[in-house]
Amino acid sequence: MYNANKVIPGIIIFILFFTIPIWLNFGRLEAIPKPELPKKEKKCIESKEYMRAYHMKLLDDWRKKAIRENKYIYTASDGKKYFISLQRTCFKCHNDTEKFCDKCHNFVITHPDCWNCHIAPEVVKKWQ
Amino acid sequence: MAIKRRDFLKLTGLTLVGTAASAAVGDLLTRGEAKAEEEYAFSPKALKGKRWAMIIDVKKCKEGIEKGCGKKCIKACHYLHNVPSIPDKKKEIKWIWEDEFEHAFPEQTNEYLEEIFKDIPFLFLCNHCDNPPCVRVCPTKATFKNDEGIVMMDFHRCIGCRFCMAACPYGARSFNWVDPRPYIEKVNPEYPTRTKGVVEKCLFCYERLAQGKVPACVEACPEKALIFGDLADENSEVSKILKERVAIRRKAELGTNPSVFYLID
Numbered sequence: 001m002y003n004a005n006k007v008i009p010g011i012i013i014f015i016l017f018f019t020i021p022i023w024l025n026f027g028r029l030e031a032i033p034k035p036e037l038p039k040k041e042k043k044c045i046e047s048k049e050y051m052r053a054y055h056m057k058l059l060d061d062w063r064k065k066a067i068r069e070n071k072y073i074y075t076a077s078d079g080k081k082y083f084i085s086l087q088r089t090c091f092k093c094h095n096d097t098e099k100f101c102d103k104c105h106n107f108v109i110t111h112p113d114c115w116n117c118h119i120a121p122e123v124v125k126k127w128q
Numbered sequence: 129m130a131i132k133r134r135d136f137l138k139l140t141g142l143t144l145v146g147t148a149a150s151a152a153v154g155d156l157l158t159r160g161e162a163k164a165e166e167e168y169a170f171s172p173k174a175l176k177g178k179r180w181a182m183i184i185d186v187k188k189c190k191e192g193i194e195k196g197c198g199k200k201c202i203k204a205c206h207y208l209h210n211v212p213s214i215p216d217k218k219k220e221i222k223w224i225w226e227d228e229f230e231h232a233f234p235e236q237t238n239e240y241l242e243e244i245f246k247d248i249p250f251l252f253l254c255n256h257c258d259n260p261p262c263v264r265v266c267p268t269k270a271t272f273k274n275d276e277g278i279v280m281m282d283f284h285r286c287i288g289c290r291f292c293m294a295a296c297p298y299g300a301r302s303f304n305w306v307d308p309r310p311y312i313e314k315v316n317p318e319y320p321t322r323t324k325g326v327v328e329k330c331l332f333c334y335e336r337l338a339q340g341k342v343p344a345c346v347e348a349c350p351e352k353a354l355i356f357g358d359l360a361d362e363n364s365e366v367s368k369i370l371k372e373r374v375a376i377r378r379k380a381e382l383g384t385n386p387s388v389f390y391l392i393d
Contacts, residue, residue, distance in 0.1 A: 061168075070275060070334075070338070072174065072338045073168070073171050075166070075168075087318050117322055117323050121317045124315045127309075
């Protein structure tokens with residue numbers, strides 16, 4: 001490579017400059033979101049890890065199965081059966097989207113438009 | 129600096145290995161997405177039908193209104209489904225509504241009929257056509273006919289193009305020109321609201337059918353003027369009534385084959 005003695009340090013400096021936020025915030029934890037978990041129920045439909053990673057997939061599958069195929073019963077991996085409904089099943093425990101869903105969504109700057117239509121019981125109370 | 133053949137082959141090999149590795153990692157990441165079919169099942173409580181239909185006995189309906197039923201059907205439906213009451217007629221949302229005979233049955237050329245039905249209220253809702261024109265024109269399959277004959281809406285997929293509204297000959301569809309939430313008097317937390325920019329209509333209470341309940345308007349009517357049942361079932365109440373009594377349908381000559389019948393005898 002030509003001018004390797006200039007190009008390689010240049011690239012290194014460039015990378016360091018663009019990753020400044022990572023180095024400045026390294027090891028600091030205060031920004032991590034703390035969603036408020038439901039008090040009465042300890043276990044979600046699937047495991048915590050699965051829900052964290054795939055809740056959006058699960059909800060999407062729920063919608064397709066219920067609306068397109070009339071299949072309203074979901075059997076979780078532990079064999080427990082749930083009626084497919086965001087309003088009536090999920091919101092039974094997660095009754096305040098602002099204290100649960102939005103906490104992480106805001107942190108990772110994703111703004112899904114679920115709550116334009118779906119409305120949690122606690123949000124209804126605040127609003128009416 | 130020309131690349132050597134040997135280096136080129138090495139790079140090609142590396143690229144292949146990289147592609148294969150990323151595919152494998154991708155598989156690991158998406159594992160668990162494809163859920164087995166048997167995890168989803170029909171609700172055992174659900175009412176089952178092949179072609180849901182409704183009969184409206186207009187004379188019983190008139191009696192009910194005279195007795196002061198206060199249009200419980202409309203109220204029940206609009207409360208349960210968070211239908212807003214928007215005062216501006218151009219922006220109003222309606223799932224079930226009342227109108228006059230002459231507005232809804234323009235093809236009935238017998239002018240004496242208009243005289244007979246002058247004082248009789250007619251309830252209108254989505255006809256859940258067997259051959260729905262709204263479904264044919266929907267570019268995103270947001271509206272579709274399900275296995276039970278209900279013309280469904282998947283609001284998530286609606287892009288608000290309003291082709292369906294142009295196609296529907298019954299005016300059964302409403303478009304959300306504004307955010308409907310401020311116009312909802314009392315929210316039912318069991319059902320979502322809609323958002324600005326989607327089309328909505330009566331869905332024959334699919335969510336109640338899944339729980340084994342008849343539609344809200346049918347349940348709310350104190351006169352039993354609304355009858356709900358499966359047209360495909362010979363022995364259902366609706367099939368029996370239609371064999372015995374005279375019923376008309378709105379604009380059936382268009383070939384839409386509506387599933388809402390009006391008893392006029």
